[in-house]
Amino acid sequence: xxxxxxxxxxxxxxxxxxxxxxxxxxxxxxxxxxxxxxxxxxxxxxxxxxxxxxxxxxxxxxxxxxxxxxxxxxxxxxxxxxxxxxxxxxxxxxxxxxxxxxxxxxxxxxxxxxxxxxxxxxxxxxxxxxxxxxxxxxxxxxxxxxxxxxxxxxxxxxxxxxxxxxxxxxxxxxxxxxxxxxxxxxxxxxxxxxxxxxxxxxxxxxxxxxxxxxxxxxxxxxxxxx
Numbered sequence: 691x692x693x694x695x696x697x698x699x700x701x702x703x704x705x706x707x708x709x710x711x712x713x714x715x716x717x718x719x720x721x722x723x724x725x726x727x728x729x730x731x732x733x734x735x736x737x738x739x740x741x742x743x744x745x746x747x748x749x750x751x752x753x754x755x756x757x758x759x760x761x762x763x764x765x766x767x768x769x770x771x772x773x774x775x776x777x778x779x780x781x782x783x784x785x786x787x788x789x790x791x792x793x794x795x796x797x798x799x800x801x802x803x804x805x806x807x808x809x810x811x812x813x814x815x816x817x818x819x820x821x822x823x824x825x826x827x828x829x830x831x832x833x834x835x836x837x838x839x840x841x842x843x844x845x846x847x848x849x850x851x852x853x854x855x856x857x858x859x860x861x862x863x864x865x866x867x868x869x870x871x872x873x874x875x876x877x878x879x880x881x882x883x884x885x886x887x888x889x890x891x892x893x894x895x896x897x898x899x900x901x902x903x904x905x906x907x908x909x910x911x912x913x914x915x916x
Contacts, residue, residue, distance in 0.1 A: 691715040691716060691717065692716050692717075692753070692754040692781070692783055693716075693717050693719045693752065693753045693754070694710060694716045694717065694718050694719065694753060694754050694755070694783055695718075695719060695720045695721065695722050695744065695748050695753050695754075695755055695756070696710075696718055696721050696722075696756050696757075697721070697722055697723070697741070697755065697756065697757040697758065697771060698721065698723060698757075698758060698759060699721055699723055699727075699729075699730070699733040699738060700760075702758040702759065702760060703721060703733070703758060704734065706718075706756060706758040706785070706803070707734055709785055709787070709805070710756070710785060713785075713787060713788050713789075714785055716754075716756075716783060718736065719736065719748075719753060720737045720738065720739065720747075720748060720753075721733045721734075721736060721737070721738045721739075722738065722739050722740070722741045722744050722755075723738060723740065723741060724741050724742070725741065725743075728740050741771070741774075744778070745778055750779040750780045750781075754780060754781040754782060755775050755780045755781070755782050755783075755801075756782065756783050756785070756803075757771050757772055757775065757782065757801050757819075758803050758821075759771060760839075761821070761839035764855050764857060764873050764875075765819070765837040765838065765839055765855050766837070766855065768801075768819055768821075768837060769819060769836070769837040769855070772800075772801055772818065772819045772837070781800070782800040782801040783800070784798055784799070784801060784802035784803070784804070785802070785803055785804065786798065786802065786804040787804060787806040787807075787808070789806035789807060790804055790805070790806060790807065790808040790809075790810065791808070791809045791810065792810045793810075793811070793812045795813065796810060796814065797815070797816075798817075798820065799816060799818030799819065799820070799836065800818050801818060801819045802816060802818070802819065802820045802822075803820075803821045803822070804816075804820070804821075805822065805823055805824040806824050806825075807824050807825045808822050808824065808825065808826045808827075808828070809826070809827045809828070810828045811827075811828060811829055811830040811832075811848070812830050812831075813830050813831045814828050814829075814830065814831070814832050814833075814834070815832075815833045815834065816828075816834045817833075817834060817835045817836040817837075817838070817854075818837070819836055819837045820834055820836070820837070820838045820839075820840070821838070821839045821840065822840045823842045824842050825842045825843045826840050826842065826843065826844045826845070826846070827844070827845045827846065829846060829847040829848030829849070829850065829866060830848045830849070831848055831849045832846055832847075832848060832849060832850040832852070833850070833851045833852065834846075834852045835851075835852055835853045835855075835856070835872075836854045836855075837854050837855045838852055838854070838855065838856050838857075838858075839856075839857045839858065840858045841858060841859055841860045841862075841878075842861075843860055843861050844859075844860070844861070844862045844863070844864075845862075845863045845864065846858075846864045847864055847865055847866035847867075847868070848866045848867070849866055849867045850864055850866065850867065850868050850869070850870065851868075851869045851870070852864075852870045853869070853870060853871055853872040853873075853874075853888070854872050854873070855872060855873040856870050856872070856874045856875075856876070857874075857875050857876065858876045859875075859876060859877045859878030859879070859880065859894075860878045861878060861879045862876045862877070862878065862880050862882070863880075863882065864876070864882045865881075865882060865883045865884070868882060868883070868884065868885055868886075869885040870882065870885075870886050871885070871886045871887050871888035871890065872888040872889065873888060873889045874886045874887075874889070874890050874891070874892070875890070875891040875892065876892050877891070877892055877893045877894050878894055879894040880892045880893070880894050
């Protein structure tokens with residue numbers, strides 16, 4: 691169990707407070723934000739301090755940190771705060787939902803935020819500072835690098851390698867034995883069938899309406915029933 695200070699006062703920080711309070715052994719004792727964004731001294735009834743002053747308010751030997759920061763700037767914002775926290779000597783906790791499916795050999799790095807209904811098969815390796823929203827599948831023997839964001843209902847098949855700072859949109863799919871190069875963006879609904887080059891961006895094709903109306907289907911269904 692750790693006493694934990696959470697970075698942020700946004701919806702992500704609010705969710706982190708909820709998950710850590712109801713589904714972890716940790717106790718959230720406060721929040722911290724960059725000084726330029728410090729607008730109130732409390733959030734959810736707990737004190738908020740400037741990140742630049744956190745060492746004097748919450749020394750590293752008294753608390754751990756948790757940084758549930760979004761994927762802005764291809765996860766680099768979260769990575770920068772991660773590096774700053776480590777430089778100051780803080781331990782960073784990870785949260786893995788009790789409702790995620792993992793196995794006895796599962797291990798992840800620091801500052802991971804892994805929500806419910808993720809299926810993580812045996813021999814998967816997950817690095818530092820990885821966010822996995824709900825409902826994803828990570829196939830056996832795959833390796834997820836550092837500072838990665840996986841949204842929801844993403845399938846990364848077996849024996850894949852995801853390099854640092856990648857982003858996966860909702861319902862993206864990656865074929866087995868595929869390498870996703872550094873800082874690749876895999877957009878919502880995209881299927882990846884071959885290795886990607888670093889810094890590449892894959893967008894889904896925009897759906898087009900059919901050349902008939904939905905109310906026409908009523909008459910077609912009626913006719914099919916005789």
